[in-house]
Amino acid sequence: MTGRLEILRAGALTTVQDQGRPGWAHLGVSRSGALDPAALRLANRLVGNPEAAAGLETTLTGCALRLTRAGAVAVTGADADVRVGDRPGDVGRPLSVPAGAVVRVGPARSGLRNWLAVSGGIAVEPVLGSRSTDTLSGLGPPPLRDGDTLPLGDPAGDPAPVDVTVGRPAPAELRLALRLGPRDDWFDPAALELLFDTAYTLSPVGNRVGARLTGAPLPRAVAGELPSEGIVLGAVQVPADGQPLIFLADHPTTGGYPVVGVVDDVTGLAQARPGTTVRFHGPQR
Amino acid sequence: MRIRPVGAHALLLDCDDPDQVEGWRAELWHRRSAGELTAVEIVPGARTVLLDGVPDPARAAALVAGWTPRPADAVDTAGAEVEVPVTYDGEDLPTVAAHWGVDVPTVVARLTGTRFRVAFCGFAPGFAYLTGLPAAWAVPRLATPRARVPAGSVALAGPYAGIYPGASPGGWLLVGRTGLTLFDPPADPPADPPARLTPGTRVRLAAAP
Numbered sequence: 001m002t003g004r005l006e007i008l009r010a011g012a013l014t015t016v017q018d019q020g021r022p023g024w025a026h027l028g029v030s031r032s033g034a035l036d037p038a039a040l041r042l043a044n045r046l047v048g049n050p051e052a053a054a055g056l057e058t059t060l061t062g063c064a065l066r067l068t069r070a071g072a073v074a075v076t077g078a079d080a081d082v083r084v085g086d087r088p089g090d091v092g093r094p095l096s097v098p099a100g101a102v103v104r105v106g107p108a109r110s111g112l113r114n115w116l117a118v119s120g121g122i123a124v125e126p127v128l129g130s131r132s133t134d135t136l137s138g139l140g141p142p143p144l145r146d147g148d149t150l151p152l153g154d155p156a157g158d159p160a161p162v163d164v165t166v167g168r169p170a171p172a173e174l175r176l177a178l179r180l181g182p183r184d185d186w187f188d189p190a191a192l193e194l195l196f197d198t199a200y201t202l203s204p205v206g207n208r209v210g211a212r213l214t215g216a217p218l219p220r221a222v223a224g225e226l227p228s229e230g231i232v233l234g235a236v237q238v239p240a241d242g243q244p245l246i247f248l249a250d251h252p253t254t255g256g257y258p259v260v261g262v263v264d265d266v267t268g269l270a271q272a273r274p275g276t277t278v279r280f281h282g283p284q285r
Numbered sequence: 286m287r288i289r290p291v292g293a294h295a296l297l298l299d300c301d302d303p304d305q306v307e308g309w310r311a312e313l314w315h316r317r318s319a320g321e322l323t324a325v326e327i328v329p330g331a332r333t334v335l336l337d338g339v340p341d342p343a344r345a346a347a348l349v350a351g352w353t354p355r356p357a358d359a360v361d362t363a364g365a366e367v368e369v370p371v372t373y374d375g376e377d378l379p380t381v382a383a384h385w386g387v388d389v390p391t392v393v394a395r396l397t398g399t400r401f402r403v404a405f406c407g408f409a410p411g412f413a414y415l416t417g418l419p420a421a422w423a424v425p426r427l428a429t430p431r432a433r434v435p436a437g438s439v440a441l442a443g444p445y446a447g448i449y450p451g452a453s454p455g456g457w458l459l460v461g462r463t464g465l466t467l468f469d470p471p472a473d474p475p476a477d478p479p480a481r482l483t484p485g486t487r488v489r490l491a492a493a494p
Contacts, residue, residue: 022338025326027468027480028406129474137410138451139470182289182297228407228414230328230335232295254330254407262292283293 003069003152005118008102010144013059015208016122017115019052021130021139025253031233032134033249034115035208035270039076043117046074046094048157053121054131056144058114062105063144069152070099071119072159078111078170078271094159111170111271123153135208136250170271174202176246176263178236178280182229183258187238188221195260196280200244204274208250210237211269213278217242218260225256234263236280286354288346295337296346300354302332303404303416308354309334310484315355322348329405329484331414365486369448370493371396371439375459377427381441384424393492395422396460401446401488406480411450411468413482415490420444430456437462439490446490448482463493 007014017040020033034040034057041051056063062080067073074094075082082089083104089095091114097103105114124131124141133140141150184192200213218238231237231254235247239257246263248270264283272278286305289297298313300306310329313336316322322345325338339345373393382389401417423444431454434440438449440457449455450467470479482488 022325023474024410024479025328025335025337026406026484027410027478028408028412029410029470126472128470128479129472139410179290179292182291182299227331227333228405229297229330229333230326230337232291232335232337234292252407253328254405259291262295264293 003067003071003120005122005150005152006066006068007063007144007146007148007150008066009064010146010148011058011061011063014063014144015057015133015135016054016124016141016144016150017057017132018054018130020132020249021128024128025230028253029128029139030134030136030250030253032130032132032140034132035113035249036077036115036267038267039270040115040117042092043074043076043115044121046076046092046160046162047072047117047119048155048159049117049119049121050156053117053153054124055115055117055122058105058116060112061107062114063116064102064104066100066102067097067118067152068099071097071152071155073097073103073116073118075105075114075116077114078108080108080114081106094162096159112273113270118152119155119159120153123151134250136252170273171268173277173279174268174272175279175281176268177265177283178261178263179283180261183226184260186220186222186226186258187218187260191218191220192260194218195244196282198279200278202272202274202276202278206274208248210248210251211246211272213244213246215243218244220258222258226258228254228256231255231259232262234266235259236261236263288349290342291335291337294339294342295335296339296342296349298334298336298349300332300334304357305354306330306332306334306404307357307402307485311355312352313349316352330407331405366489367481367486368489368491369439369463369465371461371463371490372493373461375439375461377440377458378460381424381458381460385422392460396446396490397492399490401490403482403484403486403488404445405484406482409450409453410470411480411482412447413467413480413486413488415446415488416444418444418446424458426456427458430454434459435462437464439463450480461490
């Protein structure tokens with residue numbers, strides 16, 4: 001039975017996301033995909049979908065939507081109020097949704113983002129095998145607006161027999177493991193010490209492309225730009241103003257500012273609100 | 286060439302010159318096809334080749350150290366030469382002519398007579414940086430980028446020529462336009478590249494009839 005998802009309230013920034021479209025960076029195509037891929041995979045498993053199915057990623061203010069057919073919905077990620085009609089639900093628990101019922105995800109109480117999976121998955125036309133919205137290049141469906149409707153796929157399996165899953169709290173301070181390179185030699189040793197000693201503050205300017213930090217500017221030993229080179233997820237780029245930027249899922253495929261180091265795991269940044277303290281430490285060995 | 290570390294799952298081959306980049310790109314793509322190298326992404330840049338999605342970077346670095354790049358002019362591009370029909374009416378042609386110290390017809394003759402090669406892609410899906418112009422002909426970008434450059438615009442910046450696959454802001458000097466579709470991604474991952482101009486492709490910017 002075909003169904004549709006009607007977006008009643010799109011919220012601040014709600015996009016369709018799956019596990020992204022890796023493998024095309026040599027053509028200038030970013031990986032994109034959910035900012036916390038494991039959280040979206042969990043939401044998919046909770047409603048009986050394949051992990052690669054597409055769901056929604058909401059930002060800070062949640063969303064409201066209606067299913068035109070009965071199905072299951074699961075919300076993962078930030079702590080938020082979840083309701084099916086008047087019935088309260090929980091983040092991290094599969095919810096049975098009657099046809100026509102309204103699902104509401106409230107504003108994040110802590111953290112920033114939620115992932116919402118619907119049984120059958122969101123079946124918009126893929127691009128290069130992925131339904132993810134790439135906010136940098138515009139590939140995939142545009143960010144959702146109030147009144148949009150999205151096609152749903154056929155349910156693949158039953159919702160998972162699970163009561164509740166344990167979410168990850170959003171810490172007031174984020175500690176990120178960083179490996180130096182490839183361009184740490186563009187900085188003198190004092191700058192690298194500063195990088196590991198500074199309590200940075202997450203700037204409100206961040207988005208799906210990158211998380212901007214403010215703090216002690218990193219002085220560079222080499223001025224200017226370097227010839228464009230490939231960029232990876234988690235790369236910490238230092239532009240001319242010396243304020244580091246950590247690249248996230250929609251990062252450009254090449255860039256000309258030196259990358260001082262690479263963060264092992266950026267998924268914590270998906271829930272980090274502006275103002276969060278960010279510290280770097282060396283990788284544990 | 287020097288191998289630089291990039292996080293837990295990547296490596297950067299820092300090359301001596303653009304020809305070596307092309308040689309390593311071709312060598313690594315070949316090694317991956319042959320099953321000798323595991324990498325999700327092999328991304329050439331202006332002076333580098335990035336390997337990303339590498340399960341064991343230390344082992345990959347040891348493998349790479351035992352290989353040699355192919356000579357760039359001997360790289361087999363399967364006879365791929367793309368002729369891009371260009372209408373040379375770009376509004377920055379006089380600016381380019383002034384930088385080069387020649388008249389506009391000479392600029393057009395130089396561009397149509399150059400055998401370009403896609404050095405790397407970036408900036409936008411399907412945007413190819415074309416090398417082939419002498420370094421002495423490098424031109425600066427606009428001090429203030431245009432808010433909107435139409436799709437198909439053929440332009441120059443630094444030592445590169447490029448073609449905007451879609452409309453976007455841009456600071457390159459516009460020399461012409463083409464109706465050729467450069468990036469048309471299908472729904473499912475294709476067997477053939479979804480971009481017309483891929484790294485290594487030979488390109489001519491021919492005058493449109």
